Amino acid sequence: MASRNSIIVEKLIAYTDKILAYCEGSDYESFTADSKLVEACVFNLRQMGELANRIDDDFAQAHAEIPWRLLYGLRNRIVHDYEGVNMQLIWEIIHDDLIPLRDALTRI
Numbered sequence: 882m883a884s885r886n887s888i889i890v891e892k893l894i895a896y897t898d899k900i901l902a903y904c905e906g907s908d909y910e911s912f913t914a915d916s917k918l919v920e921a922c923v924f925n926l927r928q929m930g931e932l933a934n935r936i937d938d939d940f941a942q943a944h945a946e947i948p949w950r951l952l953y954g955l956r957n958r959i960v961h962d963y964e965g966v967n968m969q970l971i972w973e974i975i976h977d978d979l980i981p982l983r984d985a986l987t988r989i
Contacts, residue, residue: 886940889932890989896925897983909972930956946985
């Protein structure tokens with residue numbers, strides 16, 4: 882039976898894969914012009930933050946290469962200020978950070 886933390890890591894990888902698939906072939910302009918794409922990606926980022934907050938502290942410390950607190954912090958920014966979420970920041974996270982995050986998660 883897989884541990885709760887292992888299940889969370891698998892879900893994080895799945896959310897990352899969804900976002901990357903959704904955004905394949907997009908640039909910033911096409912991303913921001915497509916409200917369904919933005920909402921799908923932001924929803925999945927929010928879910929990732931929720932899951933990151935459920936990781937056990939010992940597990941998080943053992944895998945400090947994963948930005949657990951930053952993921953949860955992004956979730957808070959999305960949930961508490963959705964209308965004010967910086968789309969440039971969201972795009973940079975998707976474009977620059979998700980593949981390295983996915984790679985790090987798969988090494989766990």
